[in-house]
Every structure is written in structure tokens, then in C-alpha cells.
Amino acid sequence: MSIHVIKVPDLGEGIAEVELVAWRVKPGDIVAEDQVLADVMTDKATVEIPSPVVGTVLVLGGEVGQVLAVGAELIRLEVAGADATSELPASASTVSQATAPVMATAPVPTASRVAAPTPPSSDKPIASPALRRRAWELGVDLQQVVASGAGGRILQADLDAHVAAHGSVHGWGASAASGLAPRDDEERIPVIGLRRRIAQKMQESKRRIPHFTYVEEVDVTELEALRARLNAKWGAQRGHLSLLPLLLRALVLAVREFPQINARFDDEAGVVTRYGAVHLGIATQTEAGLMVPVLRHAEAHDLWSSAAEVERLAQAARTGQVTRGELTGSTLTMTSLGALGGIVSTPVINAPEVAIVGINRIVERPVLRGGAVVARQMMNLSSSFDHRVVDGIDAARFVQAVRAYLECPATLFVE
Structure with a gap:
């Protein structure tokens, strides 16, 4: 028998270190050739590291959450044959691609391996x-x-x-079972991988950007009535419309009047870039964490094509199939918690953008109209802005423009 050392591979130009996000094996496991040993994350992708040999795991080269340099020892195996030290080539498989502001990770199937049951130990047991x-x-x-x-x-x-x-x-x-017994259990959960990337991005955004949030209520009764009519007439042929495509349309029209909202701010260079194209980030919750796939050229989509593309992007994000290109380049972001949207939120700007529009839930409630109390469907928009480059008056006017489009939905289709 001999020792086979697998090192952290070179995963691409400019990548000097990786974060160890998951071990797929433990000491004593017998691994097969091409079996996944570990998952590591770079600033661009989550990557599976396979074994090039058959062997038994002797030593793991680090703990989950640890940052390892390229070329560092990743794992040590006992194999049959002559001594060998192997640096795995950069053919490790990419699980999913991403980059800041959001990193994507895909669910990874458990690799097949032969492993004896783990005997009791003095370490804290691993259990849900x-x-x-x-x-x-x-x-x-x-x-x-x-x-x-x-x-x-x-x-x-x-x-x-x-x-x-x-x-x-x-x-x-x-x-x-009565729920009255005292509890003293606790669980320590390391913040690693995608969760660490999200935490770092949110911290950086709040540290560098002076946020201010502007909240306005919108009467979406007529908008919802229009949506119902469109679905009744065209839903079978063109697909069902949610409220989202109509909101996207209102944003596209509003930023034509307020181009300073559809922008990115390079605070190192001191330059604001305004964009004619509306590359709209759609904040999407996945099992792996928050991702922001980008609807490119939202200004060129009609209601049904934007609905189809948003659905495709959300599905790709949730299944780990979204690409790096689909997660970058947004110029304005929309976020929503759907039915859990609450009445007010304070969304964090997706830097280096200068604004984010938050959608709260729709609530039917009594409203005074023409001296009469009537039931209306009301929804709040909670939007945050970078106060360094967006004045409060411009932010308010932008939100009021969005509101005007939504409350008079016929104007959404008048150029």
C-alpha cells in the first residue's frame, strides 16, 4: 500500500484560493475512481473535486469553511501501488457558475461510496x-x-x-410533548459557501451605500382586473400572467423619465453610468440562498415574453442551472416576498446599482373614494436608493411615476 495526496487544483486564471464548502467523504471511507470527494467554491463557481484513484481516505486537508490555497493538500488516500502525489488537473466539474453580487450553488447528488457505519465518538453527533x-x-x-x-x-x-x-x-x-419542558440544546451553524458570499455582499452594500427607503401605496384594483381579463382571453395560448410582467412594464416606462434610477455607481472612480437598456435583476429565493438572475433588455419584452423569461430564469436558479452570465450585469433590481411580502420592507441595494424596488403583498381593504367607503386592492412599493447619487425628490418622483402607470394600466401600452 502507498499514500496518494490530492492537492487543490488550479481552477482557472486568477484563482489563488478556494473555500471548502462540503466534504463528501470522511476518514476510513473507501472511494471509487471519479467519486466526488469535496465541494469547493471560488469567486466564480462551485466545483466538485473527484478522486482520480481508488483508495481509502486517511486524512482530510481542512475543515468546512476553511480557505485553502491552490496547490495545498486537500486529501490523503491510501492506495495500492507505488507512492504518488497527485495534483488534480483543472477538470474538476463545475456545479454552477456565478459571481458577485450573488453566487449560485446547485444541489449536488450524493456520490455512491462504500462506507461502514460510523461508531459512537466523543464529537458532537451530526443530526437534524x-x-x-x-x-x-x-x-x-x-x-x-x-x-x-x-x-x-x-x-x-x-x-x-x-x-x-x-x-x-x-x-x-x-x-x-406538552411543550413545557426546559431546553438547553443549541446548534452552531457555520456561515460558509453561498451564505458567506451573500453575507459579505450585504455587509459591503450597507457599509458603502447610504440607503434611504421610500414607501408608497398603490391601488392595483384596475391592474388586477386587467390581468384577469388578459388571462381569460389569452392565458390558454400565451400562458398565465402574474402581476410581475405588468410591474416590469411600469418600471421600464418610468426609468425613461428618470434615467438616474437605471444606473450603476463606481464609487472608486467616482463615475455614475446610466443605461438605456433595462437589465432587470429579479431577486429569487432558492434552497441555496438568494440569487438575482437578470432579465436582459426588459424594454424589448412584451408581457408574455417577459413572463416566460422570468419563469425560465427563476427555475434555472432554483435547480442550479443558472449561468454566470445570467447572474451579472443588472442595472436595476426588483425584489418581492410574494404572499409573505408584508406591508413595508427596507430592501438592500444590489451594489453597484443605485436603486431597488420592493413589492409588498396585495391586501383588500376599505378605502375612501368619492365620499364612499369601498373595497380596493392595495399594495405598497418599498424602494431603496443610493443617496449619494439619487436625490430624495427624484426617488419620490420615480416611485410616483410607477404608481401612476399601475393605477391607470391603459398607459402601460401607450408609447
């Missing part, structure tokens, strides 16, 4: 919060449970097997 609570209710010490999951994770079946073999100790657990 739900499983930890159930073990606590049963009075079971998870350190005594044999783990069979990837990376030493304790599965539900492992806990069931332990209880079947050893029984449970009912103490506090007898009253835990």
Missing part, C-alpha cells in the same frame, strides 16, 4: 434538529447511536434501531 428533539424526548444520548449516513450523520432509522435495541429513558421526555 428534528431528530435531536426526538432523541431528547426519548431520553437517548445521540453519542451512543451508531450513524450510517453520509459524513457520519445520524438518520431516523439509526435512532429507531438504537431504541429498538436499547430502549429509551423517559425523564424529561415524558413531559416534553
Whole structure:
């Protein structure tokens, strides 16, 4: 037997280090050729590192969240044959591409491997919060449970097997179901990978940009009525319209009147660049975190083509298929929490842009109109601006222009 060392590969020009975001193996695992060993993240992509050989894992070269230099030892394997030290070539597979302001990571299937169940250890057991609570209710010490999951994770079946073999100790657990028992459990979750990138980007945006937020309510009763009519007439042939394409249309028209909103600010050079093209970032929540795919040339799309493209981009982001090019170059961003949108929000600007438009939920409520109280569908717009380059009066006028288009939807189609 001999030792085979795999080093962090050179993943592209200008990349000197990577962040270790996940281990797929642990010491003692037998790995197959081309089996994924680890996931690493550069500033451009999340990459899988496969094994070029068959062997047994001896030593892992770092902890999740650690930054490793290119060429550093990643993992050490015991293999049959002569001694070898291998630096993996840059053929490691890219899981997904991204760049600031948002990084994309894709769900990665668990690689097949042969691994013996993990015996109890003195380390903190790896298990989900739900499983930890159930073990606590049963009075079971998870350190005594044999783990069979990837990376030493304790599965539900492992806990069931332990209880079947050893029984449970009912103490506090007898009253835990009532919800009145005291708790002292805690879980430490490292902020790594995409979550770290998002945290760094948000921190940088708030640190460098003096935000101010302007909130205005919009009566979208007529807009919703129009949308319903369009769907009734064209939905079967052209697809169902949500409110989003109509909002995008209003933004496209409003920035023609206020070009300082559709801009990016290079604060190092002291230059604001205004754009004729509206490359609209659509903030999208995924299992991996927040991503902002870009609807390019929103000004050139009609309602149905913008709806189809936004849906395609959102689906690509959620499934990890979005490309780096689809996540960069936005000139203005829209964000919404849909039905959870609340009545007011203070969105963070997607730097180096100078504005972001936040959409709150639609609520039917009584409104005074012509001396009568009537039910209307009302929605708030919560928009943030970079006060260094956007004056308060211009921000207010821009939002009022958007409101005017939405409250009189016929004007959306008049050039």
C-alpha cells in the first residue's frame, strides 16, 4: 500500500484560493475512481473535486469553511501501488457558475461510496434538529447511536434501531410533548459557501451605500382586473400572467423619465453610468440562498415574453442551472416576498446599482373614494436608493411615476 495526496487544483486564471464548502467523504471511507470527494467554491463557481484513484481516505486537508490555497493538500488516500502525489488537473466539474453580487450553488447528488457505519465518538453527533428533539424526548444520548449516513450523520432509522435495541429513558421526555419542558440544546451553524458570499455582499452594500427607503401605496384594483381579463382571453395560448410582467412594464416606462434610477455607481472612480437598456435583476429565493438572475433588455419584452423569461430564469436558479452570465450585469433590481411580502420592507441595494424596488403583498381593504367607503386592492412599493447619487425628490418622483402607470394600466401600452 502507498499514500496518494490530492492537492487543490488550479481552477482557472486568477484563482489563488478556494473555500471548502462540503466534504463528501470522511476518514476510513473507501472511494471509487471519479467519486466526488469535496465541494469547493471560488469567486466564480462551485466545483466538485473527484478522486482520480481508488483508495481509502486517511486524512482530510481542512475543515468546512476553511480557505485553502491552490496547490495545498486537500486529501490523503491510501492506495495500492507505488507512492504518488497527485495534483488534480483543472477538470474538476463545475456545479454552477456565478459571481458577485450573488453566487449560485446547485444541489449536488450524493456520490455512491462504500462506507461502514460510523461508531459512537466523543464529537458532537451530526443530526437534524428534528431528530435531536426526538432523541431528547426519548431520553437517548445521540453519542451512543451508531450513524450510517453520509459524513457520519445520524438518520431516523439509526435512532429507531438504537431504541429498538436499547430502549429509551423517559425523564424529561415524558413531559416534553406538552411543550413545557426546559431546553438547553443549541446548534452552531457555520456561515460558509453561498451564505458567506451573500453575507459579505450585504455587509459591503450597507457599509458603502447610504440607503434611504421610500414607501408608497398603490391601488392595483384596475391592474388586477386587467390581468384577469388578459388571462381569460389569452392565458390558454400565451400562458398565465402574474402581476410581475405588468410591474416590469411600469418600471421600464418610468426609468425613461428618470434615467438616474437605471444606473450603476463606481464609487472608486467616482463615475455614475446610466443605461438605456433595462437589465432587470429579479431577486429569487432558492434552497441555496438568494440569487438575482437578470432579465436582459426588459424594454424589448412584451408581457408574455417577459413572463416566460422570468419563469425560465427563476427555475434555472432554483435547480442550479443558472449561468454566470445570467447572474451579472443588472442595472436595476426588483425584489418581492410574494404572499409573505408584508406591508413595508427596507430592501438592500444590489451594489453597484443605485436603486431597488420592493413589492409588498396585495391586501383588500376599505378605502375612501368619492365620499364612499369601498373595497380596493392595495399594495405598497418599498424602494431603496443610493443617496449619494439619487436625490430624495427624484426617488419620490420615480416611485410616483410607477404608481401612476399601475393605477391607470391603459398607459402601460401607450408609447
